[in-house]
Amino acid sequence: MDRISALRNIENALSDFESGEDELRETQRRVLTVLQTYATEFEAERDLSVYRACGDERATGITVVAESKTEATERVAELLDDETVEFDIKGINKR
Known part of the structure; x- marks a missing residue:
């Protein structure tokens, strides 16, 4: 799309x-x-991948584009603005 x-x-x-x-x-x-x-x-010149958060209800389903799993984790945490939320990050394969 x-x-x-x-x-x-x-x-x-x-x-x-x-x-x-x-x-x-x-x-x-x-x-x-x-x-x-x-x-x-999403396609870009940088080596970006898509990641989705899962775990805590507030985090589950949040999808971010980042260069690494670490960066994706940081982006989700920043979006949630709550350090107590526990979640995992999973890479989403491009089609």
């Missing part, structure tokens, strides 16, 4: 939410799916 397609899909999800066609939970699911798909297919 390219950037434009991802943005269009997110825009469609937001439009459906604004019109009342979808509730917040469904909108969140749709947007998260788009972002995860985009991140999984």
Whole structure:
């Protein structure tokens, strides 16, 4: 999925939410799916990989793009802004 397609899909999800066609939970699911798909297919000049957090409920499902597992762990921890959250990082294979 390219950037434009991802943005269009997110825009469609937001439009459906604004019109009342979808509730917040469904909108969140749709947007998260788009972002995860985009991140999984993300290509860049740097040697980047996609990583997903699992463990604590607050961390599970967070997906980041990073050069290493260590960097991915740091990014997730920064996003959570809570040092007490315990989670593992798993690499996601590109298709």
